[in-house]
Amino acid sequence: MSARFDAVGLVVSDMAASVAFYRRLGFAFPEGAEEQGHAEAELPGGLRLLLDTEDVVRSFHAEWKPPSGGGRTSLALRCDGPAEVDTLYAELVASGCRGELKPWDAVWGQRYAVVLDPDGNGVDLFAPLAAGGQ
Secondary structure, X not given: OOOOOOEEEEEEOOHXXXXXXXXXXXXXXXXXXXXXXXXXXXXXXXXXXXXXXXXXXXXXXXXXXXXXXXXXXXXXXXXXXXXXXXXXXXXHHHOOOEEEEEEEEOOOOEEEEEEXXXXXXXXXXXXXXXXXXX
8 A cells, every 4th residue: 555644624614714823833834824725734754744624625526514613633742841841831822722631741651731723623742751751
């Protein structure tokens, strides 16, 4: 089989808000992406994050309806250390992002926190608690 994992795609209700949110987390969307119906940011290792507006999705799938309720998907971002989890969470919440789970020391050996993107998707922030951890 030649298929390989290449990208994560999210349907967004407000492209400008989503691009601004993910740029705050270090995703390099090109200038003008916030005005497009489809935007891509290349990630380290060659993966991509794809954002499509609901209108773009409906243009090729007329019957599509956004899922209801929360917890549709989540992305996990590894931070450089436990202190960065705390700092990044605090900065995001202070800038108006919704905090879902305040930083805590998880039983599996990571400092962990969750913020929500503009569409309510979870963005997990984590870092190993000790050198050589997960």
